[in-house]
Amino acid sequence: MTILRKGGRHAREQRFQLLVELVMGLITLLAFVPILVMLVTSFKTNVEIYHDFFALPKRPHLENYGDAFRLLFRNMLNTIGVVGLAVVLTLVLAAVSGFVFARLDFPGKRLLYLLLLALMMIPGNLYFAPNYVLIQKYGLFNTWWALIFPWISGGQILGIVLCRNSIEQLPADLFEAARLEGCGELGELLYIAVPLAKPILSTVAVMQMVGYYNDFIWPMMVIESNTRQVITVAVRVFTNAQGTVNIGSMFAGYVIATLPILVLFLFTSRLYMEGMTAGAVKG
Incomplete structure (x- = not known):
């Protein structure tokens, strides 16, 4: 009886696992439906779209991508440059500040760190008005610094918290040995903290x-x-400019704007997961 009971329980667990897998597969499929529709529509003409929106194109109209790329190429370069510079500056400030909070002692350190944590509780939309006033006051309106400064000021907060926690978990013996060898605080940051914190910095x-x-x-x-x-807004302007003239090119612009993030995910997903799980298991 015990063997039969265990066998029945195992069968029920297998059926439940199969049901869970089917449900998750269906949810994943539904999540990809808008992406597939966008991709298919980007190869169609207006006639095909108006005749049957969900039908496959009779032949791929690659000229849609030519039109979209010609209009969005400049904006894509703008986005890559501005985002790249903002990310580099964010990492530099987060690494330095995280090291300071993790390894150095100074008056008001705990209070200042608590204030940083409190800033994470404030919705980002509440910063729009004061940031806009500051951008206007300092003459940065319609410049790329109007994007970079607010991005790094808000983005480094989470980076400081993650870097501080990661560096704080490093063995103190490493830093003591570095001091005995004549390494200063800057050397500890560059040669110990940053190399060992690469997973969290990648995240x-x-x-x-x-x-x-x-x-x-x-x-x-x-x-x-x-x-x-930048391209996220340029795609909207492109959409308004095209209207119903060439919907295929409009969707091609959406695809072009999506590709960099997709490529980024494919090449950095491993680093992202390593950073998220760093320090989760201690031993």
Whole structure:
């Protein structure tokens, strides 16, 4: 009887596991439906779209991508440059500040760190008005610094917390041995803290890169010229300009804007997971 009872329980567990896998597969499929529709539509003409929106194109119209790439190429370069610089500056500030909070002692250290944690509780939308006033006051409106400064000021907060926790978990003997060898605080940061904190720095880089790239409201507020605009807003302007003239090119622009983030995920997902799990198991 005991063997039969265990066999029945095992069969029920297998059926439940199969049900869970089917449900998760269906949810994943539904999540990819908009992406597939966007990709298919980007190869169609207006006639095909209006005739049957969900039908496959009779032949791929690659000229849609030519039109979209020609209009968005400048904006894509803008985005890569601005986001890249903002991510580098964020990592530098987060690494230095995280090291300071983890290894150095100074008056008000705990209070200042608690204030940083409190800033994470404030919704980012509440910063729009004061940031906009500051950008106008210092003459940064319609410049790329109007994007970079607010991005790094907000993005480094999470980076400081993660870097501080990661560096704090490093063995103190490493830093003591470095001091005995004549290494200063800057050397400890460059040769010990940063190399051993690479997983968490990679995680911060990926998270902030995705956040900066996907930002839409702030660039639309502070960048007026389309030649300086980032691609998330430029795609919207492209959509308004095209209207119903060439919907296929409009969707091609969406695909082009999505590709960098997709490529980033494919090449950095391992680093992201390593950073998220770093320090989860101690031993």
